[in-house]
Amino acid sequence: MSEPEADEERALRSVALQNATSILAERQRVERELFTERERLRITLASIGDAVISTDADGRVVFLNAVAEKLTGWPQADAAGQTLTEVFRIISETTRAPVENPALRALREGRVVDLANHTLLIARDGSERPIDDSAAPMLSEDGSPLGAVLVFRDVSERKRAEEAAAQLAAIVASSEDAILSKTLDGVIRSWNAAAERVFGYTAQEAVGKNITLLIPVERLDEEAVILARLQQGQRIEHFETVRLAKGGRRVYISLSVSPVKDHEGRVIGASKIARDITERKRADDVLRETEERQALAVAAANLGDWSWDATTDAMSFSQRALEIFGIPPGQSMTRSAMQALVHEEDRRPAEMQIELSTATGGNYEVEYRVVRPGGEQVWVSSKGKAQYRADGAISGIFGVVQDISERKRLESDLRLRAEELADADRKKDEFIAMLAHELRSPLAPLRTGLQLLKLGAADASALEKARGMMDRQLSHMVRLIDDLLDVSRISSSRLHLQKARVSLSDIVNHALEAVGPAIQAAGHQLEVSMPEGPVVFEADLTRLAQVFGNLLSNSVKYTPNGGRIWLKADVRGGDAVVSVKDTGIGIPGDALPRVFEMFSQVDRSLERVTGGLGIGLALVKGLVETHGGTVSAESPGVGLGTTFTVHLPLRGGDTAVPQTEAVARAEVTLVPPRRKVVVADDSVDGAEVLAELLEAMGNEAHVAHDGLSAVELVERVRPELVLMDVGMPRQNGLDATRQIRQQPWGRPMTIIALTGWGQDADRQRSRAAGCDGHLVKPIDFEQLEKLLSELPAKSVE
């Protein structure tokens, strides 16, 4: 080799050797990269969630990652070199028979092998867990097996999730509610069996269609609102709406919608649960209508309702109930507090009734007064019903209350009115009875007078006396009837006054003229006091004379004979004031307000002095008021006299002309009787004419005009027959009869009650008093003859 060639070769060697160094460096770099890559792979295997086991070609374990160590319970150090079947023991979950190891099969067949389903891995400690796995052979470049890689994972969680999903799917499938899902575009994705039932579409018909298939046109806006809320991640719960079923049938549903999100939390759709509430809705409608009707009825009846919870003792009230009880809104109430509002007089009775009703399980109804906090008192009607727990204890009471104050007031008014009507009716009956009596009283002497005239046996003076008597009685009847007519006219405002300029003295004189005979007959002393100057005013002279005549007649009647009567006329304050005062029987204080009422007599006592309809004072009041005046009565008390005062306005006042009739006293003389008879009658004329008739019939007649006189007369003359008027002054006929019957001499005689009172009660009372008969005036001549003829033959001693 030449020198240059040697140099060339050295240089070449140098370069080659330098290159060798760089090549080595490169190889080392590549090896580092490989190492790094291997480490990455190792770490990847160690970090991978799946368990990894690799084997050699003989199926012996070479490598386990951490997950495989954990699942098998074999650490790498222990597992390395072991047969795979020792480390990786698997059985069938269903048969528990050993399962062929997939890695060994992969080695044998040279292909990827997946594990059979339902495989259990038995760990080194014997614990079991379900796994999924697959195995792949590792082949060399010429295809020869180098080993196998087994990858497996614990699927316990997945199994549980699958079971849960299966359960959920079963629940969805068997749910009574329609459950469906849809995309945000509204495309239906799932559809359970209940959805088929509710909406009528099969899953095949519904899935893939838009949800608007179910939405009525007028409710399409709802979907946009639902979608907007879903996109905000919100749920829609129990949204009640209407949807369309197949065929257009409308279905009421309660809709709950939840957003469906992907794994990144984005809303990608919605799940809907729809409950068919059509039946409930109908029931609600019926219930609501019922409640509305009830509320209307409650409102119409102005009812308030309340309830009491026995557990909490709390009361609750409707607004109307609060108003009725006067409870301020918002105030809490207990039952005892509510009871305290009940009037103390009604509280206990009401509670007893409520307790009795609730104890027997029934409803109660009670009325009581409520005293509101402000003191106002109202009547309420309370109706309630108790509610009971299973053990029978009362759980509460609910009820309604109604303000019945107005009804109670009306009832009270009605009751008062009824009493007034009853009183008026009673007075009317009494008046009619009195009217009959008063009309019969003159008829008796008239009949007697007529009988006397018919017999013609009496002398001329007796006949004249009889005619006078008959005239007076007839006048009396006329006056009675006129009074009745006047009262009727005044009541119906049909009385026409004949006014003229009259003087007060003329009026009084007319009155005195009319009453004078009666005053004289009674032996009364009359004092008249008139104003000094003339008092003239516009009035009906006749009517005002009637007023004062009535007042004077009243004094005459109710003043025992020999009494005193004052008439005093005066002018005060533009009024003519005329008072009539007597020393009569007076008027009880409590009767004073009613003395001017129609048909009113202080006491329809049998002791009344004179007859009369009891309309005189009513007539006075009506006539005075017709003249624009007033009349009042005063009395210090019973037996202390009475004062009537009339005020008559002097301007525009009326005057009246009294129409008085002088009643002439008639004296009747009777023929001597064959029977000894006592006639007791406060009607002097009636007694006298009857006595005369008896005497004309050949009997001996004696007359008495009051009860006491009658007893004395009977005791003295010992008659066979007593004709006893019942209503007489001093002592009534019945008491006189009792007194007579109590005496030995009074028992044998015949006593016949002779009265204008002919009602059954009157007959019973006379019989009870000892009367043998009861004749109603006027007595019939034939009755009298028959009575006399039936008297015992033996005379009374």
Next chain:
Amino acid sequence: MPSAVTIPTEPIGSIPRPPTLIAAIAERDGADPSLDALYDEAIRDTITRFEDTGSPVVTDGEQRKYHNFWTYCVHGLANTQPDGFKIPFAAGHVRRMPRLTAGPFRYGCYADAYLDVALRHANRPVKQAVISPSALSLMYPAETLPGYPREQFVRDLLDQHVGEVRRCLEKGAHAVQIDFTEGRLAVKLDPRGGLLQSFIELNNLALSRFSSEELKRIGVHTCPGGDLDSTHSADVDYAELLPSLFRLQAGNFYVALAGEKDPARVLSIIREHRQPNQRVFVGVVSPIDPRLESAEEVRDRVLEAARYIPVEKLGTTDDCGYSPFCDDTSTSRDAAFAKIRARVEGTALASAVLAR
């Protein structure tokens, strides 16, 4: 014993260029576009004649490697100088490598460009030969290039080589053959084997980037060099080379054997060091031997090899290219194809024998 045995046979690569082409290249630069028609014609003719030999695998005869098999990819690069190392041949002439003067190192052309043309003409599978990275590694000078360290050069070299091979595979090359004739040269330069080991490592770094499937289509060719009927390292004992050679991760080895004085010894070494997955194509004709081998001769060589190498891992080839250097006209195209035909026929005969 298999009922049908087909021993694969493949060419090494180069076929002498037509004289007109050689003359034209001599007159002009080999890259002159005006030569394209000549190149194309030469390739078409080469492939046609290749196929006429019955060779199941053909090449383009490396007609466009207008300089040589070694520097085709770096010839004429701006960052090279032609004053690189000289490769001395036994006949006394030298071939000179270009010298890298600056980085970065990039190929001027890639062999897959040749493959594109060959595939247009071929009716049979086409094999493509590329130069090994270890051969090109000698371009970097002894002195470190400023701004371009040797390590970076090595990485660039590997990238360029791997890219070239991968593109050939992807374009459909039946096989890619890496010419590693410098293996025996390395032993010659460094009898202790250090240089050879670094060449092996460098080439393995490249091979490690391929998958096992790809490696089945990649082979390494080693020979003592053949240029102008001369070698550069025929004096190097295969025993020094082959143990290291079979450490290469390639799937195929094209080993010159016909020119060896003691083929049996070489086959013994192969048998001893071949890895199970490695197929060995033994050289059954010698391009530098002016004598035309007969088919029977070839047959016998195959049968002898079959005694050392499993038939399924045995193949036949030429000992070397017939014209690794463009201007080598020591062997005529006719002679080359005659030898190829002998290889093909002899291999078939052997297959028939082995099939019995």
